[in-house]
Amino acid sequence: MSDHLPSATLSALADGELSSDQLVLANEHLASCPQCTSNALAQSLLKSATARAGQRYAPPSDLQGRMARLVSEEAARAPGLAAPMPHRASWRFSSFGWPALAALLLVAAGLFSVQRWTQQYSTSSESAGVVTEACDQHVATLAVNAPPEVVSSDRHTVKPWFQGKIPFSFNLPQALPGDTTLDGANLTYLHGQPTAQLLYSVGKHRVSVFLRQRTAQSGQNSLFINRSGFHVTGFRTADLEVVAISDVDAVRLVDLADRIERAQGTALGQ
Protein backbone atom coordinates (compact mmCIF):
# COMPACT_ATOMS: atom_id res chain seq x y z
CA MET A 1 0.00 0.00 0.00
CA SER A 2 1.86 3.06 -1.17
CA ASP A 3 -0.63 5.86 -0.50
CA HIS A 4 -0.79 7.23 2.99
CA LEU A 5 -4.03 7.41 4.89
CA PRO A 6 -5.80 10.74 4.35
CA SER A 7 -5.99 13.07 7.31
CA ALA A 8 -9.77 12.66 7.46
CA THR A 9 -9.34 8.92 7.95
CA LEU A 10 -6.69 9.40 10.63
CA SER A 11 -8.91 11.91 12.32
CA ALA A 12 -11.95 9.63 12.18
CA LEU A 13 -9.78 6.83 13.53
CA ALA A 14 -8.93 8.93 16.57
CA ASP A 15 -12.60 9.75 17.01
CA GLY A 16 -13.71 6.12 16.74
CA GLU A 17 -15.80 7.00 13.73
CA LEU A 18 -14.47 4.48 11.23
CA SER A 19 -16.74 1.62 10.29
CA SER A 20 -15.40 -1.85 10.94
CA ASP A 21 -14.51 -2.23 7.28
CA GLN A 22 -12.67 1.06 7.23
CA LEU A 23 -10.97 0.12 10.48
CA VAL A 24 -9.67 -3.12 9.01
CA LEU A 25 -8.27 -1.29 6.00
CA ALA A 26 -6.72 1.41 8.18
CA ASN A 27 -5.13 -1.12 10.52
CA GLU A 28 -3.70 -3.04 7.58
CA HIS A 29 -2.07 0.12 6.35
CA LEU A 30 -0.85 1.20 9.78
CA ALA A 31 0.84 -2.16 10.29
CA SER A 32 3.16 -1.38 7.42
CA CYS A 33 3.46 2.40 7.52
CA PRO A 34 5.41 4.05 10.35
CA GLN A 35 4.59 7.54 9.10
CA CYS A 36 0.83 7.00 9.25
CA THR A 37 1.19 5.23 12.60
CA SER A 38 3.02 8.26 13.92
CA ASN A 39 0.32 10.52 12.50
CA ALA A 40 -2.42 8.39 14.02
CA LEU A 41 -0.73 8.64 17.39
CA ALA A 42 -0.37 12.39 16.96
CA GLN A 43 -4.09 12.66 16.17
CA SER A 44 -5.04 10.75 19.29
CA LEU A 45 -2.73 12.79 21.47
CA LEU A 46 -4.02 16.00 19.98
CA LYS A 47 -7.60 14.93 20.55
CA SER A 48 -7.07 14.16 24.22
CA ALA A 49 -5.06 17.34 24.68
CA THR A 50 -7.72 19.55 23.08
CA ALA A 51 -10.37 17.80 25.15
CA ARG A 52 -8.56 18.98 28.27
CA ALA A 53 -7.56 22.40 26.98
CA GLY A 54 -11.04 23.07 25.66
CA GLN A 55 -12.61 22.74 29.08
CA ARG A 56 -11.52 26.19 29.99
CA TYR A 57 -14.39 28.33 31.17
CA ALA A 58 -16.54 27.50 34.18
CA PRO A 59 -19.83 29.33 34.53
CA PRO A 60 -20.12 31.92 37.29
CA SER A 61 -21.36 30.34 40.49
CA ASP A 62 -24.69 32.13 40.36
CA LEU A 63 -25.46 31.34 36.71
CA GLN A 64 -27.00 27.96 37.47
CA GLY A 65 -29.37 29.55 39.98
CA ARG A 66 -30.26 32.37 37.63
CA MET A 67 -31.03 29.98 34.81
CA ALA A 68 -33.13 27.79 37.11
CA ARG A 69 -35.10 30.87 38.19
CA LEU A 70 -35.47 31.98 34.60
CA VAL A 71 -36.85 28.61 33.61
CA SER A 72 -39.31 28.45 36.49
CA GLU A 73 -40.48 32.04 35.85
CA GLU A 74 -41.05 31.32 32.19
CA ALA A 75 -42.74 28.04 33.02
CA ALA A 76 -45.00 29.81 35.51
CA ARG A 77 -45.90 32.38 32.87
CA ALA A 78 -46.79 29.68 30.35
CA PRO A 79 -47.72 26.46 32.13
CA GLY A 80 -46.70 23.30 30.29
CA LEU A 81 -43.81 25.03 28.57
CA ALA A 82 -41.14 23.10 30.38
CA ALA A 83 -42.50 19.67 29.59
CA PRO A 84 -42.27 18.13 26.14
CA MET A 85 -45.41 17.16 24.32
CA PRO A 86 -45.75 13.40 23.91
CA HIS A 87 -46.62 13.69 20.23
CA ARG A 88 -45.83 16.40 17.80
CA ALA A 89 -49.26 16.13 16.32
CA SER A 90 -50.69 17.82 19.40
CA TRP A 91 -48.07 20.50 19.27
CA ARG A 92 -49.53 23.68 20.76
CA PHE A 93 -52.43 23.45 18.42
CA SER A 94 -54.47 26.09 20.13
CA SER A 95 -51.81 28.73 19.59
CA PHE A 96 -51.96 28.21 15.87
CA GLY A 97 -55.57 28.95 15.27
CA TRP A 98 -57.71 27.92 12.36
CA PRO A 99 -56.01 30.09 9.69
CA ALA A 100 -52.76 28.34 10.42
CA LEU A 101 -54.51 24.99 10.21
CA ALA A 102 -55.88 25.91 6.80
CA ALA A 103 -52.41 26.87 5.64
CA LEU A 104 -51.03 23.61 6.93
CA LEU A 105 -53.67 21.66 5.07
CA LEU A 106 -52.79 23.45 1.85
CA VAL A 107 -49.14 22.64 2.31
CA ALA A 108 -50.01 19.03 3.06
CA ALA A 109 -52.12 18.80 -0.09
CA GLY A 110 -49.29 20.25 -2.15
CA LEU A 111 -46.97 17.60 -0.94
CA PHE A 112 -49.40 14.75 -1.38
CA SER A 113 -47.44 13.29 -4.29
CA VAL A 114 -44.60 12.59 -1.94
CA GLN A 115 -46.84 11.18 0.69
CA ARG A 116 -44.11 10.01 2.95
CA TRP A 117 -42.86 13.52 3.29
CA THR A 118 -45.78 14.58 5.37
CA GLN A 119 -46.11 11.51 7.47
CA GLN A 120 -45.04 11.65 11.03
CA TYR A 121 -42.63 8.89 11.70
CA SER A 122 -43.02 7.53 15.17
CA THR A 123 -39.44 7.00 16.09
CA SER A 124 -39.40 3.93 18.20
CA SER A 125 -35.98 3.44 19.66
CA GLU A 126 -35.25 0.57 17.32
CA SER A 127 -36.42 2.44 14.24
CA ALA A 128 -34.33 5.45 15.20
CA GLY A 129 -31.37 3.21 15.80
CA VAL A 130 -31.79 1.48 12.47
CA VAL A 131 -32.09 4.77 10.63
CA THR A 132 -29.00 6.10 12.35
CA GLU A 133 -27.03 2.95 11.64
CA ALA A 134 -28.21 2.84 8.06
CA CYS A 135 -27.29 6.49 7.60
CA ASP A 136 -23.79 5.90 8.84
CA GLN A 137 -23.36 2.71 6.85
CA HIS A 138 -24.24 4.78 3.81
CA VAL A 139 -21.70 7.45 4.72
CA ALA A 140 -19.10 4.77 5.41
CA THR A 141 -19.78 3.22 2.01
CA LEU A 142 -19.25 6.58 0.36
CA ALA A 143 -16.11 7.24 2.38
CA VAL A 144 -14.46 3.89 1.62
CA ASN A 145 -15.13 4.30 -2.10
CA ALA A 146 -14.52 0.59 -2.57
CA PRO A 147 -16.42 -1.47 -5.13
CA PRO A 148 -19.49 -3.30 -3.80
CA GLU A 149 -19.11 -6.93 -2.83
CA VAL A 150 -21.20 -7.83 -5.84
CA VAL A 151 -20.73 -5.47 -8.74
CA SER A 152 -23.51 -5.70 -11.24
CA SER A 153 -26.26 -3.65 -12.78
CA ASP A 154 -28.20 -6.86 -13.44
CA ARG A 155 -30.85 -7.58 -10.87
CA HIS A 156 -30.69 -11.25 -11.83
CA THR A 157 -27.08 -11.27 -10.67
CA VAL A 158 -27.47 -9.21 -7.54
CA LYS A 159 -30.46 -11.02 -6.08
CA PRO A 160 -29.05 -14.58 -6.35
CA TRP A 161 -25.79 -13.39 -4.83
CA PHE A 162 -27.58 -13.11 -1.49
CA GLN A 163 -28.75 -16.72 -1.55
CA GLY A 164 -27.48 -18.44 1.55
CA LYS A 165 -26.21 -15.16 2.95
CA ILE A 166 -29.44 -13.72 4.27
CA PRO A 167 -32.47 -15.52 5.73
CA PHE A 168 -34.95 -13.78 3.41
CA SER A 169 -35.41 -12.90 -0.20
CA PHE A 170 -36.49 -9.79 -2.01
CA ASN A 171 -37.20 -8.52 -5.48
CA LEU A 172 -35.48 -5.76 -7.36
CA PRO A 173 -37.46 -3.51 -9.67
CA GLN A 174 -37.14 -4.23 -13.33
CA ALA A 175 -37.66 -0.71 -14.61
CA LEU A 176 -35.62 2.13 -13.22
CA PRO A 177 -35.79 5.83 -14.08
CA GLY A 178 -33.49 6.94 -16.88
CA ASP A 179 -30.63 8.24 -14.78
CA THR A 180 -30.83 5.53 -12.13
CA THR A 181 -28.58 2.48 -12.26
CA LEU A 182 -27.97 -0.45 -9.96
CA ASP A 183 -24.28 -0.49 -9.00
CA GLY A 184 -24.23 -3.62 -6.91
CA ALA A 185 -24.77 -4.69 -3.34
CA ASN A 186 -23.13 -5.49 -0.02
CA LEU A 187 -23.98 -7.84 2.78
CA THR A 188 -24.07 -5.84 5.98
CA TYR A 189 -25.72 -5.82 9.39
CA LEU A 190 -28.19 -3.46 10.98
CA HIS A 191 -29.07 -3.90 14.61
CA GLY A 192 -27.28 -7.23 14.50
CA GLN A 193 -29.46 -8.54 11.66
CA PRO A 194 -28.13 -9.55 8.26
CA THR A 195 -29.07 -6.84 5.82
CA ALA A 196 -28.82 -6.43 2.07
CA GLN A 197 -27.40 -3.06 1.07
CA LEU A 198 -28.33 -2.29 -2.52
CA LEU A 199 -26.31 0.46 -4.12
CA TYR A 200 -27.83 2.64 -6.77
CA SER A 201 -26.63 5.76 -8.57
CA VAL A 202 -29.11 8.47 -9.41
CA GLY A 203 -27.13 10.75 -11.67
CA LYS A 204 -24.00 11.35 -9.63
CA HIS A 205 -25.77 10.75 -6.33
CA ARG A 206 -25.29 7.48 -4.55
CA VAL A 207 -28.22 5.74 -2.92
CA SER A 208 -28.10 2.95 -0.35
CA VAL A 209 -31.17 0.79 0.11
CA PHE A 210 -31.08 -1.45 3.15
CA LEU A 211 -33.39 -4.46 3.28
CA ARG A 212 -33.72 -6.64 6.34
CA GLN A 213 -36.29 -8.88 7.93
CA ARG A 214 -39.11 -7.08 9.61
CA THR A 215 -38.91 -7.23 13.35
CA ALA A 216 -41.59 -7.41 15.99
CA GLN A 217 -41.05 -3.76 16.94
CA SER A 218 -43.03 -2.31 14.16
CA GLY A 219 -43.69 1.37 13.81
CA GLN A 220 -45.52 2.99 10.94
CA ASN A 221 -45.26 1.47 7.52
CA SER A 222 -43.45 4.32 5.90
CA LEU A 223 -41.18 7.13 6.82
CA PHE A 224 -39.53 10.15 5.40
CA ILE A 225 -37.09 12.15 7.45
CA ASN A 226 -33.95 14.16 7.00
CA ARG A 227 -30.94 12.94 8.88
CA SER A 228 -27.60 14.70 8.84
CA GLY A 229 -28.29 16.30 5.50
CA PHE A 230 -29.46 13.06 3.90
CA HIS A 231 -32.98 12.16 2.93
CA VAL A 232 -34.10 8.94 4.49
CA THR A 233 -37.20 7.16 3.30
CA GLY A 234 -38.45 3.68 3.93
CA PHE A 235 -41.30 1.25 4.05
CA ARG A 236 -42.24 -2.05 5.56
CA THR A 237 -43.85 -5.03 3.92
CA ALA A 238 -45.22 -8.06 5.70
CA ASP A 239 -41.70 -9.51 5.80
CA LEU A 240 -39.26 -6.74 5.08
CA GLU A 241 -38.12 -3.46 6.51
CA VAL A 242 -36.51 -1.21 3.93
CA VAL A 243 -34.63 2.06 4.40
CA ALA A 244 -33.29 4.13 1.51
CA ILE A 245 -30.77 6.93 2.05
CA SER A 246 -29.25 9.47 -0.25
CA ASP A 247 -28.47 13.11 -0.75
CA VAL A 248 -30.38 13.00 -4.04
CA ASP A 249 -33.52 15.08 -4.14
CA ALA A 250 -36.42 13.72 -2.14
CA VAL A 251 -38.74 13.08 -5.07
CA ARG A 252 -36.29 10.84 -6.91
CA LEU A 253 -35.39 8.96 -3.75
CA VAL A 254 -39.04 8.35 -2.95
CA ASP A 255 -39.63 7.27 -6.55
CA LEU A 256 -36.88 4.68 -6.30
CA ALA A 257 -38.22 3.47 -2.96
CA ASP A 258 -41.69 3.20 -4.48
CA ARG A 259 -40.42 1.05 -7.32
CA ILE A 260 -38.62 -1.24 -4.90
CA GLU A 261 -41.74 -1.40 -2.77
CA ARG A 262 -43.91 -2.32 -5.75
CA ALA A 263 -41.37 -4.95 -6.83
CA GLN A 264 -41.90 -6.85 -3.62
CA GLY A 265 -45.28 -7.82 -4.93
CA THR A 266 -46.93 -7.93 -1.54
CA ALA A 267 -49.61 -5.47 -0.67
CA LEU A 268 -48.50 -3.08 1.96
CA GLY A 269 -50.56 -1.64 4.66
CA GLN A 270 -50.44 2.08 4.83
Add this chain to the structure above:
Amino acid sequence: MTLLPWKRPVHKSGPQTSTFEDLALPLLPSLYNVAVWLSRNPADAEDLVQETFLKALRGFATFEPGSNFKAWIFRILRNTYLTSRSGLAAMRTVALEEELEERDDSGPRLVPEGAIDRQTPEVNLMRLSDRAALQAAMEKLAPPLLEVILLCDVEEMKYREIAAVLEIPIGTVMSRIARARTALRGLLQVNAPMPRESSDGGGIS
Protein backbone atom coordinates in the same frame (compact mmCIF):
# COMPACT_ATOMS: atom_id res chain seq x y z
CA MET B 1 -19.00 -6.62 9.58
CA THR B 2 -20.21 -5.75 13.02
CA LEU B 3 -22.20 -2.88 14.34
CA LEU B 4 -20.53 0.46 14.06
CA PRO B 5 -18.34 1.08 17.09
CA TRP B 6 -20.04 4.29 18.16
CA LYS B 7 -23.47 2.78 18.23
CA ARG B 8 -24.89 3.23 21.65
CA PRO B 9 -28.41 3.02 22.94
CA VAL B 10 -29.71 6.45 23.79
CA HIS B 11 -33.30 5.66 24.49
CA LYS B 12 -34.56 4.60 27.81
CA SER B 13 -37.54 2.38 28.06
CA GLY B 14 -40.83 3.92 28.96
CA PRO B 15 -42.19 7.32 28.15
CA GLN B 16 -39.95 10.28 28.64
CA THR B 17 -41.07 12.52 31.41
CA SER B 18 -38.01 14.74 31.81
CA THR B 19 -38.73 18.39 32.15
CA PHE B 20 -36.75 21.09 30.45
CA GLU B 21 -34.96 21.85 33.69
CA ASP B 22 -33.90 18.23 34.13
CA LEU B 23 -32.42 18.14 30.67
CA ALA B 24 -31.01 21.64 30.27
CA LEU B 25 -29.46 22.59 33.59
CA PRO B 26 -26.88 19.78 33.66
CA LEU B 27 -25.67 21.05 30.27
CA LEU B 28 -25.18 24.60 31.51
CA PRO B 29 -21.40 24.27 32.13
CA SER B 30 -20.88 22.80 28.65
CA LEU B 31 -23.05 25.43 27.00
CA TYR B 32 -21.29 28.22 28.85
CA ASN B 33 -17.84 26.88 28.03
CA VAL B 34 -18.61 26.65 24.32
CA ALA B 35 -20.35 30.03 24.43
CA VAL B 36 -17.23 31.74 25.82
CA TRP B 37 -15.02 30.03 23.28
CA LEU B 38 -17.25 31.20 20.45
CA SER B 39 -18.03 34.70 21.66
CA ARG B 40 -14.61 35.14 23.33
CA ASN B 41 -16.25 37.22 26.00
CA PRO B 42 -17.76 36.01 29.32
CA ALA B 43 -20.47 38.67 29.38
CA ASP B 44 -21.56 37.89 25.81
CA ALA B 45 -21.42 34.20 26.67
CA GLU B 46 -23.81 34.67 29.59
CA ASP B 47 -26.23 36.53 27.33
CA LEU B 48 -25.85 33.82 24.73
CA VAL B 49 -26.59 31.05 27.22
CA GLN B 50 -29.55 32.91 28.66
CA GLU B 51 -31.02 33.53 25.23
CA THR B 52 -30.40 29.90 24.31
CA PHE B 53 -32.25 28.75 27.42
CA LEU B 54 -35.20 31.01 26.66
CA LYS B 55 -35.40 29.96 23.03
CA ALA B 56 -35.05 26.31 23.94
CA LEU B 57 -37.68 26.57 26.64
CA ARG B 58 -40.14 28.30 24.33
CA GLY B 59 -39.49 25.74 21.64
CA PHE B 60 -39.42 22.77 23.97
CA ALA B 61 -42.83 21.64 22.80
CA THR B 62 -41.26 20.96 19.42
CA PHE B 63 -38.53 18.84 20.94
CA GLU B 64 -39.19 15.22 20.18
CA PRO B 65 -38.99 13.19 23.39
CA GLY B 66 -36.34 10.52 23.18
CA SER B 67 -34.28 12.35 20.60
CA ASN B 68 -30.95 13.96 21.35
CA PHE B 69 -31.55 16.93 23.62
CA LYS B 70 -27.89 17.89 23.81
CA ALA B 71 -27.57 18.17 20.04
CA TRP B 72 -30.87 20.06 19.95
CA ILE B 73 -29.91 22.71 22.50
CA PHE B 74 -26.41 23.08 21.12
CA ARG B 75 -27.94 23.76 17.73
CA ILE B 76 -30.00 26.51 19.33
CA LEU B 77 -26.89 27.89 21.02
CA ARG B 78 -25.01 27.87 17.76
CA ASN B 79 -27.82 29.51 15.80
CA THR B 80 -28.23 32.10 18.52
CA TYR B 81 -24.51 32.78 18.38
CA LEU B 82 -24.59 33.18 14.61
CA THR B 83 -27.21 35.90 14.93
CA SER B 84 -25.44 37.63 17.82
CA ARG B 85 -23.09 40.56 17.50
CA SER B 86 -19.95 38.48 17.81
CA GLY B 87 -21.42 35.75 15.65
CA LEU B 88 -22.29 38.13 12.85
CA ALA B 89 -18.74 39.43 12.96
CA ALA B 90 -17.51 35.89 12.48
CA MET B 91 -19.89 35.20 9.64
CA ARG B 92 -17.52 36.54 7.05
CA THR B 93 -14.97 34.03 8.24
CA VAL B 94 -17.60 31.31 8.03
CA ALA B 95 -18.36 32.20 4.42
CA LEU B 96 -14.70 32.25 3.57
CA GLU B 97 -14.26 28.94 5.29
CA GLU B 98 -17.01 27.32 3.28
CA GLU B 99 -15.38 28.53 0.10
CA LEU B 100 -12.06 27.16 1.16
CA GLU B 101 -13.66 23.89 2.15
CA GLU B 102 -15.29 23.41 -1.20
CA ARG B 103 -12.10 24.15 -3.01
CA ASP B 104 -10.17 21.96 -0.66
CA ASP B 105 -12.22 18.80 -1.05
CA SER B 106 -10.09 17.20 -3.70
CA GLY B 107 -7.16 19.56 -3.93
CA PRO B 108 -4.05 19.90 -1.84
CA ARG B 109 -4.40 20.72 1.83
CA LEU B 110 -3.73 24.20 3.11
CA VAL B 111 -1.36 22.71 5.63
CA PRO B 112 0.61 19.77 4.32
CA GLU B 113 -0.33 16.39 5.73
CA GLY B 114 2.21 14.74 7.93
CA ALA B 115 3.53 18.11 8.99
CA ILE B 116 3.83 16.94 12.58
CA ASP B 117 6.35 14.35 11.54
CA ARG B 118 8.93 17.03 11.19
CA GLN B 119 9.05 17.12 14.98
CA THR B 120 10.14 14.36 17.27
CA PRO B 121 7.44 12.56 19.26
CA GLU B 122 8.96 13.90 22.45
CA VAL B 123 8.59 17.46 21.27
CA ASN B 124 5.01 16.79 20.23
CA LEU B 125 4.20 15.41 23.64
CA MET B 126 5.74 18.41 25.35
CA ARG B 127 3.82 20.75 23.10
CA LEU B 128 0.50 19.06 23.70
CA SER B 129 1.09 19.07 27.44
CA ASP B 130 1.42 22.85 27.28
CA ARG B 131 -2.21 23.65 27.88
CA ALA B 132 -1.77 27.40 27.43
CA ALA B 133 -0.05 26.94 24.06
CA LEU B 134 -2.83 24.68 22.88
CA GLN B 135 -5.51 27.09 24.08
CA ALA B 136 -3.72 29.93 22.29
CA ALA B 137 -3.67 27.83 19.13
CA MET B 138 -7.36 27.03 19.50
CA GLU B 139 -8.12 30.73 19.85
CA LYS B 140 -6.52 31.30 16.47
CA LEU B 141 -8.70 28.73 14.73
CA ALA B 142 -11.38 30.04 12.41
CA PRO B 143 -14.83 29.74 14.09
CA PRO B 144 -16.03 26.86 11.87
CA LEU B 145 -12.95 24.87 12.76
CA LEU B 146 -13.04 25.78 16.43
CA GLU B 147 -16.66 24.77 16.85
CA VAL B 148 -16.16 21.29 15.41
CA ILE B 149 -13.18 20.73 17.67
CA LEU B 150 -15.17 21.88 20.69
CA LEU B 151 -18.14 19.67 19.84
CA CYS B 152 -16.03 16.66 18.94
CA ASP B 153 -13.23 16.69 21.49
CA VAL B 154 -14.59 18.69 24.38
CA GLU B 155 -18.27 17.75 24.20
CA GLU B 156 -17.45 14.26 22.92
CA MET B 157 -20.20 14.38 20.34
CA LYS B 158 -20.27 11.83 17.56
CA TYR B 159 -20.05 13.00 13.96
CA ARG B 160 -23.75 12.48 13.39
CA GLU B 161 -24.55 14.63 16.43
CA ILE B 162 -22.19 17.36 15.24
CA ALA B 163 -23.81 17.17 11.82
CA ALA B 164 -27.16 17.74 13.50
CA VAL B 165 -25.87 20.69 15.52
CA LEU B 166 -24.18 22.39 12.59
CA GLU B 167 -26.78 21.27 10.06
CA ILE B 168 -24.16 19.99 7.65
CA PRO B 169 -23.53 16.52 6.18
CA ILE B 170 -21.44 14.04 8.15
CA GLY B 171 -18.85 14.04 5.38
CA THR B 172 -18.35 17.76 5.89
CA VAL B 173 -18.02 17.23 9.63
CA MET B 174 -15.37 14.61 8.96
CA SER B 175 -13.33 16.78 6.63
CA ARG B 176 -13.75 19.86 8.80
CA ILE B 177 -12.48 18.09 11.91
CA ALA B 178 -9.50 16.81 9.97
CA ARG B 179 -8.80 20.33 8.74
CA ALA B 180 -9.17 21.75 12.21
CA ARG B 181 -6.63 19.30 13.60
CA THR B 182 -4.24 19.92 10.75
CA ALA B 183 -4.55 23.65 11.36
CA LEU B 184 -4.01 23.17 15.10
CA ARG B 185 -0.90 21.14 14.49
CA GLY B 186 0.35 23.81 12.13
CA LEU B 187 -0.31 26.54 14.68
CA LEU B 188 1.46 24.60 17.41
CA GLN B 189 4.49 24.14 15.22
CA VAL B 190 4.61 27.76 14.18
CA ASN B 191 4.54 28.89 17.79
CA ALA B 192 6.83 26.17 19.06
CA PRO B 193 10.32 26.77 20.40
CA MET B 194 13.11 25.10 18.47
CA PRO B 195 13.23 21.37 19.27
CA ARG B 196 16.13 20.07 21.24
CA GLU B 197 17.77 16.95 19.96
CA SER B 198 18.28 15.31 23.34
CA SER B 199 14.99 16.03 24.97
CA ASP B 200 13.92 13.55 27.61
CA GLY B 201 10.34 14.11 26.63
CA GLY B 202 7.54 15.13 28.88
CA GLY B 203 4.63 12.97 29.74
CA ILE B 204 1.15 14.19 29.36
CA SER B 205 -0.46 14.53 32.69
